[in-house]
Amino acid sequence: MEMKPTQVPERFLKVIEEQTSIYQKRTSITRVNSIPDQNQIPLDNPVHWIRIPSVICVYVDMVGSTRLSASEREQDTARAYQLFTGTAVRLFAAFNAAYIDVKGDGVFALFDAGMPNTALAAAVTFKSFAELEFVQALKRDLNVDLGAHIGIDEETVLVRKIGMRRVDGRYDRQNEVWAGKPVNMAAKLASLSKSGQLLASDRFFQRLKDEKVLRSCGCPSGQPLDLWERIDVKQDARFDFESAWLLKTRWCDRHGAEFCSQIIGLDRIDA
Numbered sequence: 708m709e710m711k712p713t714q715v716p717e718r719f720l721k722v723i724e725e726q727t728s729i730y731q732k733r734t735s736i737t738r739v740n741s742i743p744d745q746n747q748i749p750l751d752n753p754v755h756w757i758r759i760p761s762v763i764c765v766y767v768d769m770v771g772s773t774r775l776s777a778s779e780r781e782q783d784t785a786r787a788y789q790l791f792t793g794t795a796v797r798l799f800a801a802f803n804a805a806y807i808d809v810k811g812d813g814v815f816a817l818f819d820a821g822m823p824n825t826a827l828a829a830a831v832t833f834k835s836f837a838e839l840e841f842v843q844a845l846k847r848d849l850n851v852d853l854g855a856h857i858g859i860d861e862e863t864v865l866v867r868k869i870g871m872r873r874v875d876g877r878y879d880r881q882n883e884v885w886a887g888k889p890v891n892m893a894a895k896l897a898s899l900s901k902s903g904q905l906l907a908s909d910r911f912f913q914r915l916k917d918e919k920v921l922r923s924c925g926c927p928s929g930q931p932l933d934l935w936e937r938i939d940v941k942q943d944a945r946f947d948f949e950s951a952w953l954l955k956t957r958w959c960d961r962h963g964a965e966f967c968s969q970i971i972g973l974d975r976i977d978a
C-alpha cells in the first residue's frame with residue numbers, strides 16, 4: 708500500500724515520502740560506552756545513531772496533576788509545575804546526571820552505568836523533597852493533594868537528535884530521541900507505584916550491592932532493616948522483567964545527609 712496525492716495533499720505527502728525513504732536506508736550505529744555530551748549526539752545524517760550499552764534512567768512523575776487546571780487555577784498550576792519540575796531538573800543536575808529532560812508533568816534523568824548508587828541517591832533525595840516539601844506546600848497553600856512517584860530502569864539505548872528544519876545552519880525543533888527500554892520502563896514503573904513510592908526494575912536493583920543502599924541506618928529502633936520489597940510483575944505485559952523492587956523510605960532525618968554522601972562515594976570507588 709502506498710499513499711497517493713489524491714489521498715493526502717501533496718505538500719504533506721512529500722514529508723511522508725522523504726521520511727519513508729530515510730527509513731529504507733541502512734542505519735549506521737556507533738557504539739560508545741558512556742552518555743555523550745549533547746553536542747556530540749548526531750544530528751545531521753539521519754541514518755546515524757549512537758548506541759550506549761547501558762544507561763540508567765530515573766523518572767519522576769507528579770501524581771494528581773489532573774487536579775490542576777491551567778484554565779481555572781492558573782496561579783496554582785504554574786507554581787506547582789515550577790516547584791516540581793524546577794527542583795527535579797536542578798537536583799538531578801547537582802547529582803551530575805548526564806542528560807535531563809522534561810516530559811509532560813514528569814522529568815527524567817539519565818546516568819552512566821557506573822553510577823547506580825548516585826542515581827539512587829538522586830531519586831531518594833527527590834523523593835524526600837517531594838514528601839516533605841512539595842506535597843506539604845501544595846496542601847497547605849493551595850489545598851490540593853498532589854504527590855510524586857518514581858521509577859528506575861537500566862538498559863541499552865540508541866540516541867540521535869531528530870531535527871526538523873535547518874535555519875541559518877541550525878536546526879529548529881530538534882530534540883534528542885532516546886530509543887530503547889530505560890526511559891519507557893522507568894516511566895511505566897513510576898506510574899505503577901503509588902504516591903511516595905519508588906519502584907526499580909530487577910536489572911537496576913541487581914546493581915546495588917552495598918549494605919548502605921539495601922538496609923536502613925537502624926533508626927529509630929537501632930535495628931537495621933531491609934529497605935526493599937520485591938513486587939511480582941510477571942503477569943504485567945508492559946515489563947520484560949519478572950520482579951520490581953519497591954522502596955518506601957526517604958532519607959533519615961538524623962543520618963540521611965551522611966548516608967547520601969557515602970552512597971555517592973560508592974560509585975567513585977568502583978569507577
Ligand SMILES: [Zn+2]
Nearest residue numbers: 924926959962
Ligand atoms: Zn538514621
